[in-house]
Amino acid sequence: MSEQTTNTQRPDPAAAPSGDNGDWAIELEKINKSFGPVHANKDIDLKVKRGTIHGIVGENGAGKSTLMSILYGFYTADSGTIRVNGVPHAITDSRHALALGIGMVHQHFMLVDNMTVLENVVLGAEDSPLLNKTLAHARSQLVELGREYSLEVDPDALIENISVGQQQRVEILKALFRGADTLILDEPTGVLTPAEADHLFRVLETLRAEGKTVILITHKLREIMAITDEVSVMRGGEMVETLKTSETNPEELAELMVGRRVLLRVEKEPANPGDIVLEVENLSVTDRMGVQRVKSVSFSVRAGEIVGIAGVAGNGQTELLEAISGIADPTSGVVKIKGKPLDIRGDDGAARARRAGMAHVPEDRHRMGLVTTFEEWENSILGYETYPDYGKGMILDIAAAQKEAQRRIEMFDIRPDNIRLRTANFSGGNQQKIVLAREMDRELEVLVVGQPTRGVDIGAIEFIHKQIIKMRDAGKAVLLVSVELDEIRSLSDRILVMFDGHIVGEADPETANESELGMMMAGMNQKEAAQ
């Protein structure tokens, strides 16, 4: 884990791009920021050339978002200098940043759900105390901006009624409405379909063509390669390198991000599917608001195969997972394991599903997988605490539970190696490993995994992927749900695409091309997509 491993011959990044000082839109110097004991930004230097798209990559917790929030005035740096167009500024709040022409599209949108698009756009930029005039004036400007950058949205629609892609447009329009010259986008494609992402990139290219500067934070190396001019890599709160995109490649960037060589592609043998283990028949789920989320879905998973469910977040995958694993009650339909129908209804449905041999790694480990205030060993038995291995009757056999937790920590290389540490103090990747270890390390027939690598760093991703494939090779049936298309493609033996609660198509990961999958994820059926 040495930083020296990647220190190949390379010119000083600050001097690399041509041009004089007048070319820099943004210059950050020796930025430091701590949150309590966490040193989120250490002596960060960054220069962004005007009229370019500058990528910032790094793992979760590398400090990318913190750095950009400092530039946007949302946080204040503990020390360091910010220069905008060559002039130093102490940016104290977002109003100040906006006045300097810096706009930001946050990863979690900063929109007021029950207000209209127009109201959200003018919020904070109203030009008079009364709204009528402000809104009329903003309306025409919004339409104009929408046309200019192909970012059309209905100004009178409520935010809560428009799609995530549309909401993102509103965020970009908000920034442009305030006259932003520099636009920061934090993980903008996480919630978009591939087609929407392509559209976003065209918008960014238009912005660049007009001389605006774009800073793109992402962890998707493919996007960096596709659109940026330069890319800065951050790791552990430090700036590692700034490179010209044309002179680097994903493997190098991944290595810089992690600090060691990583395997981007998953290596696995061809699947050897056996009998059908998990069967889902005509499963429908209606959520608490009365909206039908899963619409009569049927599929099966065989022993020794990984079936991946692809789709844009929010198309029913979450509800499908919750129904199969017994957390939420389906409105109709049957789930069978080895031909035996599973009684998954009621509050103890999840417990019954477990006893029937179904292990479940939930999508959101904080909300469902873990109690983060518990010590590691307590989470290691959570959901299995009534099993005879951990004691008889009401009394827990703490020694046995701790012994097993210790064994798993070694088996899954969970760090730090301390079963008494509060779970919240583990990194995202290690928390995920705690859940995986708990669910995988027992007798089971089916493994149901949701978003196995969400918020997990690249190094741990590699390990987790290997574990999932190991389960398959041991003859278990694996159902994988992920919004990361790359993950689905590299792990699955069969891909099902989910859209609006339906399974709209099936694809073979070896032969399926990305645009076909993308179109299915956007709602086209298989025939349309194939054309």
Added chain:
Amino acid sequence: MDIDLILSMANATMRLATPLLLAALAGLYSERSGIFDIGLEGKMLASAFAAATVAAVTGNVWLGLFAGVIVSILTTMLQGFASITLKGNQMIAGVAVTMLAIGMTTFLGQTWFRQGGRTPQLSGDARFAPIELPFARELADVPVIGALYSDILSGHYILVYVAFLAVPVTAYVLYRTRFGLRLRAVGENPKAVDTAGISVTLQRYQAIFITGILAGLSGAYFSIAQGAGFGNEMTAGKGYVALAALIFSKWRPVPVMFTCLLFGFLDALQIRMQNVELPLVGQVPVQLVQALPYILTVVLLAGFIGKAVGPKAGGVPYVKER
């Protein structure tokens, strides 16, 4: 039923709805900005006491009103300081302010006036007199309009008119002004407001300042308009009823008015029903009749409004850094 009864009931409804309406509107500003206000009762009580005290000492009702409003604002700011600046628990801040008000008013009242916590009886200029609207007498004999105008609308204390006027004003402020837009936004998603370059803290203090004024008017109404002097805990839980009205009307100004009128009507009915022989049941115990508005409040809140979703960020102190 005779017409006089209807008229006097309508008149009483307006009179009794007024403090609820002022208090509910006070709560509306605070809660729309994301500060749950369970301390309305305390502010009203503090204001009622201050207004009666100053009116009694100076003999001037306007000085009394002014003092009531100022004390209410100060109380609100204390509560706001705890829940906005210090990011404390809003429920506890509200309860604390109410308990403080209950204790302080009784203690100071007894210390200053030695009448068991009461303030001296107010009369003349030390108390609001009903206002007769122009032409009320001339129009009194015109059918329908006369009854409506002269018997129901005319002849109230000035605070009654202020309260009902505050409804359209609040609606306008909330939906048609920059301040209102920001107010609504800060209660829903303070982060959006912050990133739009607006100070969440300032916006919330501005909102609760208005809360202080309106709660002050509401409290003063008890002691220097409707009543003639302060008595122990004279607001009698009306601050909580106002809060219920606010929730019942889903934090919207015009429905707030109708809800307060409904609660005011129930109160008027309660007064009317005391010692009245009803067919079949006979005389209903006073206590039960008095409890009627509160029972109905619970029933209405529990059963009839469906899901009352308040401002999303309500009750949560805004913490910017993790």
